[in-house]
Amino acid sequence: MDRRQFLKICGLSLAGFFAPKFLKGFDFFNKDAIKISLKEARFYRSADSLLG
Amino acid sequence: MKPVTCFLCPRRCVIIEGARGNCRVRTNVGGKLFSLVYGKPCSVHIDPIEKKPFFHILPGSRSFSLATAGCNLHCLYCQNWEISQRPPEETENIDLVPDDAVSQALRHDCRSLAYTYSDPVIFYEYAEDIAARAKKEGLLNLLVTAGYIEQDPLIELCRVSHGANLTIKGMTEDFYKKMCGATLKPVLDAAVTMRNKGLWLEVTNLIVPTWNDTDNDIRTLCRWVKDHLGKDTPLHFSRFWPMHKLLNLPPTPESTITRAWDIGKAEGLSFVYVGNLPDHPGNNTFCPTCQKIIIGRQGFAITENHLNDGTCGHCKAVIPGIWK
Numbered sequence: 001m002d003r004r005q006f007l008k009i010c011g012l013s014l015a016g017f018f019a020p021k022f023l024k025g026f027d028f029f030n031k032d033a034i035k036i037s038l039k040e041a042r043f044y045r046s047a048d049s050l051l052g
Numbered sequence: 053m054k055p056v057t058c059f060l061c062p063r064r065c066v067i068i069e070g071a072r073g074n075c076r077v078r079t080n081v082g083g084k085l086f087s088l089v090y091g092k093p094c095s096v097h098i099d100p101i102e103k104k105p106f107f108h109i110l111p112g113s114r115s116f117s118l119a120t121a122g123c124n125l126h127c128l129y130c131q132n133w134e135i136s137q138r139p140p141e142e143t144e145n146i147d148l149v150p151d152d153a154v155s156q157a158l159r160h161d162c163r164s165l166a167y168t169y170s171d172p173v174i175f176y177e178y179a180e181d182i183a184a185r186a187k188k189e190g191l192l193n194l195l196v197t198a199g200y201i202e203q204d205p206l207i208e209l210c211r212v213s214h215g216a217n218l219t220i221k222g223m224t225e226d227f228y229k230k231m232c233g234a235t236l237k238p239v240l241d242a243a244v245t246m247r248n249k250g251l252w253l254e255v256t257n258l259i260v261p262t263w264n265d266t267d268n269d270i271r272t273l274c275r276w277v278k279d280h281l282g283k284d285t286p287l288h289f290s291r292f293w294p295m296h297k298l299l300n301l302p303p304t305p306e307s308t309i310t311r312a313w314d315i316g317k318a319e320g321l322s323f324v325y326v327g328n329l330p331d332h333p334g335n336n337t338f339c340p341t342c343q344k345i346i347i348g349r350q351g352f353a354i355t356e357n358h359l360n361d362g363t364c365g366h367c368k369a370v371i372p373g374i375w376k
Contacts, residue, residue: 036140039090039177041078043205047055047066 054083061124061173061200062238075174076139077122089120090178091150094135094143095169098160102352104168104196104217105288106254107325107337108373111347112354115194116157119169120178121145125198126233127221129260133296136170150182154189164214168196176205183212192374195251199242200234206242210249215374217288218243219256222264223272231263240276247281252374254286256327259304259312261292270312274319283322284372289313289334290327306332341369 001009055068058078065073067080077089101115121143123136130136135143148156157165165186172179172195183193195209195216220239221232228236246253255277259265270289277285289312291304309326313334316324326334330351337347344366348356358365362375 035092035143035145036088037090037092038081038086038088041058041060041085041087042177043059043202044056044085045059046083047057 054080056080056083056085058085059202060176060205062202062235063124072139073124075122075124077120077174087175087177089122089140089145089175090181091148092120092140092145093118093148093153093175093178094121094140094145095119095132096146096148098162099166100352101164101166101194102349102354104166104194105256105325105327106194106215106217106252107288107347107349108254108286108323108371108375109192109194109215109252110163110374110376111357111359113163114161115164115166116153116160116162117166117168118148118153119167119171120175121170122174123170124174124200124234125171128231128297129258129292130296131293132169137296150178150185153182154185154191157186157191158189162191164192164194166194166196168194171197171200172209173197173201173205176209180209180212183209187212197242198232198234199239199246201238201242203241203245206245207249210246210251213251215252215254216246217254217256218246219258220273220277221258223269223276227264231260240280244280247285253281254288255281256288256290257312258290258292259308260298261301261304261308265304265308265312267311267315270315271319274316274321278320283320285321286323286325287316287321288325288327289316291329293328309334337371339364339367339369339371342367346371 053068055066058065058073063074067073069080072079096118098114099117101113121135121138121140167179192214195213199218225236228234277287289309291309293303313324313326322340326332335349336345339346346358346364363370
């Protein structure tokens with residue numbers, strides 16, 4: 001294996017390792033983010049305020 | 053920490069930051085409570101209205117039915133446990149904003165929307181927003197619920213709703229505690245409030261062998277319904293099928309359901325029905341005056357309909373319900 005092949009393999013390995021972590025930052029690769037939404041609920045109060 | 057207390061249902065969960073309520077679908081983010089299921093139903097179907105069951109609302113019509121993941125009860129026999137006992141991340145959800153739910157209902161020739169399968173209580177904000185839009189379009193809003201909800205949110209929901217099928221699962225606190233991890237009194241209060249707010253109310257009771265199948269269990273329910281909701285309130289006795297955590301029990305014998313049907317009629321209820329037994333005569337609506345069949349049913353299908361503008365086609369007696 002020459003130096004060029006070695007660097008290519010190292011580069012692809014590093015890319016393969018970091019790519020999923022990078023892509024997961026986007027919502028469309030995050031399955032959970034697709035499955036839920038965030039809408040402010042009604043009928044709640046700060047629990048601290050209830051303690052007076 | 054910024055904990056919040058949820059006042060939607062009688063559990064009144066105190067939820068710390070990052071945690072969820074008992075229903076699995078409401079979470080505290082930075083001291084604010086959020087619904088995780090708004091616009092994210094996991095079940096959307098067009099069902100016959102008889103499946104809900106509603107036997108006194110637009111018989112033979114279609115109902116646009118939807119649900120999200122989660123539930124605030126945890127019944128051992130839950131028939132929809134695969135969605136109700138899961139957080140939204142573990143169900144297959146679609147995107148359906150309220151306007152689209154209403155337009156799809158209209159496009160598919162549905163006369164009503166049913167908030168069902170799990171429980172509209174836990175997708176309250178979503179159900180209420182759809183219901184407000186649907187009402188403007190002339191569609192009926194129907195709640196299929198266990199009625200485990202606080203009074204204030206219930207009263208608001210009643211303003212945009214037309215009918216409810218409320219399940220009274222048993223008539224003792226002990227039953228609710230052991231079977232559902234909940235309490236009975238708020239459910240009975242909800243039933244009375246729905247009636248007082250003018251919703252068309254039908255009641256369902258799932259009869260489970262060894263749990264709530266004695267004559268006394270059935271009679272107590274019938275008397276409560278008659279005394280607090282009125283004798284014209286339809287009462288559906290439904291057959292249990294082994295499910296979820298009650299796989300050890302047999303299905304409810306047909307004779308038990310027939311016994312409940314007989315008790316209901318003997319207690320003076322005008323409209324007693326059976327469920328999950330498609331060939332049983334208790335699927336039919338009988339006129340309380342002339343005793344003849346007004347609406348014949350085979351399972352969810354209408355086989356004959358002698359209703360004439362809200363009256364019995366045989367004797368002209370007025371039959372309560374929402375018929376047009």
